[in-house]
């Protein structure tokens with residue numbers, strides 16, 4: 001599952017003690033295990049080998065350019081959703097032809113940047129967006145490849161904020177509209193409509209939604225063929241699970257078992273497959289390490305107050321997500337054997353783990369069983385935070401962003417340094433008067 005484990009009463013990341021890494025990088029600090037993310041990537045490649053998909057890592061799940069570079073070195077392309085992510089993929093040295101560009105709200109500027117950079121495939125979400133991409137492509141006299149994001153109306157049974165494949169979400173077009181879409185735009189000379197894209201939501205802990213969505217997609221491919229349009233690529237999106245608790249997720253081979261029987265015949269007919277995993281590669285490859293600043297008892301409640309909260313990790317406040325957390329050096333008696341809501345360790349007590357922000361919603365866990373002995377100065381590890389952790393962090397309350405470290409065996413690389421207050425202030429330092437046209441003061 002991952003290379004974070006307790007030994008002799010303290011937590012290690014690969015071959016290094018987490019305490020030493022966190023002290024060198026300063027908290028709050030995200031620590032990633034290179035071996036873990038590479039193993040996850042390799043397992044995906046193996047599981048889906050019969051259809052040889054292009055694996056486009058979801059940059060929004062974890063955007064650090066050193067992480068992107070490490071995955072690109074293993075053959076990954078990137079799934080980007082903004083001009084900023086295209087810039088990140090570019091800075092990481094990723095081949096742009098291996099990048100797919102999604103998102104419901106691409107600006108003209110971003111579309112032009114993506115065309116100019118040579119992004120491999122535009123995942124288009126609406127008729128208006130297609131018309132706009134086609135117009136910009138024809139103006140630039142540049143051919144672009146486009147896949148239509150379809151909405152197969154499948155319920156992935158995940159949080160409503162992260163469920164994207166149902167009819168009533170803002171993403172893609174439904175299956176009836178997809179046929180009309182091809183009829184209308186399928187012969188555009190500059191924007192070549194040649195693929196289908198779907199992404200059902202995240203995380204999805206059963207394989208059935210994938211099977212159901214792919215069945216509907218196959219039926220659509222047949223209908224489109226009858227209409228005279230041949231589909232060259234199918235992008236199945238991401239959404240594969242991660243182990244927020246021990247052994248919570250199906251193995252990647254189980255997802256593959258559901259997908260391959262339907263996908264292989266299309267692959268054999270020349271359809272190219274794309275996957276866009278984020279979480280399943282990087283979530284378990286990262287932890288967030290915080291310092292306990294204070295402990296406090298208010299009435300019946302016990303609080304652990306850390307040096308960061310929702311500014312470093314938004315998921316618990318935003319989605320009510322569960323993250324296992326435990327002291328970095330609990331001692332052998334209190335070493336947990338599994339990650340779970342109740343890890344069955346002696347001498348624990350229910351406590352709220354909160355951050356320093358001036359918001360009651362600023363919590364990382366509520367009523368969580370944690371060692372009663374936790375005290376000021378201890379380090380706390382928040383597990384399975386590699387995905388949608390740092391990439392959702394903010395400077396709210398003018399806290400500096402967490403640092404990031406990439407560990408490979410006994411080697412630790414600081415891949416994001418600690419911000420200075422000057423970093424916070426720089427965009428505000430020099431104000432200047434805007435030239436507003438048509439106004440004479």
Ligand SMILES: *Cc1c(COP(=O)(O)O)cnc(C)c1O
Nearest residue numbers: 058199202238239276277278279
């Ligand atoms: C967020 C997103 C992904 C990645 O989802 P994971 O659950 O991290 O695998 C893939 N494709 C699209 C279009 C997305 O929006």
